Amino acid sequence: MRIANLSGRLVLIVAGKAVDVERAAQGRFAADPQAVYDRWAEFTAWAATATDLPEGVDFDPRDLGSPVPAPRQVLAVGLNYGDHAKESGFAVPDTLPPVFPKYASAITGPVTEVALPAGGHTDWEVELVVAIGSRAYRAEPSWEHVAGLTVGQDLSERITQLAGPAPQFGLGKSFPGFAPVGPWLVTPDEFDDPDDLELGCSINGEEMQKGRTRDLIFSVPALIAKLSAVLPLLPGDLIFTGTPAGVGLGRTPQRWLAPGDELVSYVEGIGELRQTCTGGN
Numbered sequence: 001m002r003i004a005n006l007s008g009r010l011v012l013i014v015a016g017k018a019v020d021v022e023r024a025a026q027g028r029f030a031a032d033p034q035a036v037y038d039r040w041a042e043f044t045a046w047a048a049t050a051t052d053l054p055e056g057v058d059f060d061p062r063d064l065g066s067p068v069p070a071p072r073q074v075l076a077v078g079l080n081y082g083d084h085a086k087e088s089g090f091a092v093p094d095t096l097p098p099v100f101p102k103y104a105s106a107i108t109g110p111v112t113e114v115a116l117p118a119g120g121h122t123d124w125e126v127e128l129v130v131a132i133g134s135r136a137y138r139a140e141p142s143w144e145h146v147a148g149l150t151v152g153q154d155l156s157e158r159i160t161q162l163a164g165p166a167p168q169f170g171l172g173k174s175f176p177g178f179a180p181v182g183p184w185l186v187t188p189d190e191f192d193d194p195d196d197l198e199l200g201c202s203i204n205g206e207e208m209q210k211g212r213t214r215d216l217i218f219s220v221p222a223l224i225a226k227l228s229a230v231l232p233l234l235p236g237d238l239i240f241t242g243t244p245a246g247v248g249l250g251r252t253p254q255r256w257l258a259p260g261d262e263l264v265s266y267v268e269g270i271g272e273l274r275q276t277c278t279g280g281n
């Protein structure tokens with residue numbers, strides 16, 4: 001199953017078209033895309049058996065919002081691919097990766113313009129993003145609590161991120177528009193192997209990152225266990241799972257996003273994000 005946020009309303013994506021959930025379910029589920037995660041089991045049971053769905057409508061991807069627009073928590077994981085830890089100059093984490101927040105005001109849909117902070121060094125990080133479908137606290141490693149998977153960009157302004165006596169990842173990664181998510185949420189059953197998906201990104205058609213999620217140091221089930229060992233993961237939370245090698249910070253010479261750049265990010269079996277950079281924010 002694929003669900004999306006079309007102009008602020010929850011839709012099912014069926015054969016590339018959008019079916020409005022509130023109307024199809026005759027009011028049983030709210031139009032608010034965020035509300036569905038609190039009733040995820042009930043919703044998936046309905047969707048699995050819903051017959052005579054109304055005909056879907058064509059849509060413009062620019063009208064999609066994030067399939068998870070207002071999570072209570074957004075946890076982002078650093079250094080979760082060995083090649084990226086190496087290019088960043090850090091040891092590979094063994095018991096617990098670094099974890100930081102991306103603040104929810106940075107979340108946008110999949111096709112956006114991003115204003116680059118003036119004087120900043122804005123970098124790209126394509127990531128597999130997990131949406132939580134049921135409360136997980138001290139959970140075993142498993143896919144049980146995962147509602148679905150989507151694509152995210154963990155855009156990062158490196159000067160802010162690394163300023164101060166201790167790095168403050170959350171602020172540098174939470175400028176407006178720095179958390180594009182989408183284009184839709186895909187349930188784990190849609191994948192042959194949800195633990196092995198290609199992901200990557202390009203700038204103006206030039207490949208910057210290309211990796212596979214089988215190379216995650218902490219897999220999705222492992223992250224559910226590690227994070228929920230400390231705090232409860234709540235329905236509708238997001239986890240940015242980390243980025244493979246190829247970010248601008250790790251290049252020689254270093255490279256940053258510039259006004260006019262088009263950043264396209266993808267995860268196999270899900271879809272793509274498209275960010276156009278503008279200057280002067």
Ligand code: ZN
Nearest residue numbers: 125154242243
């Ligand atoms: Zn990241």
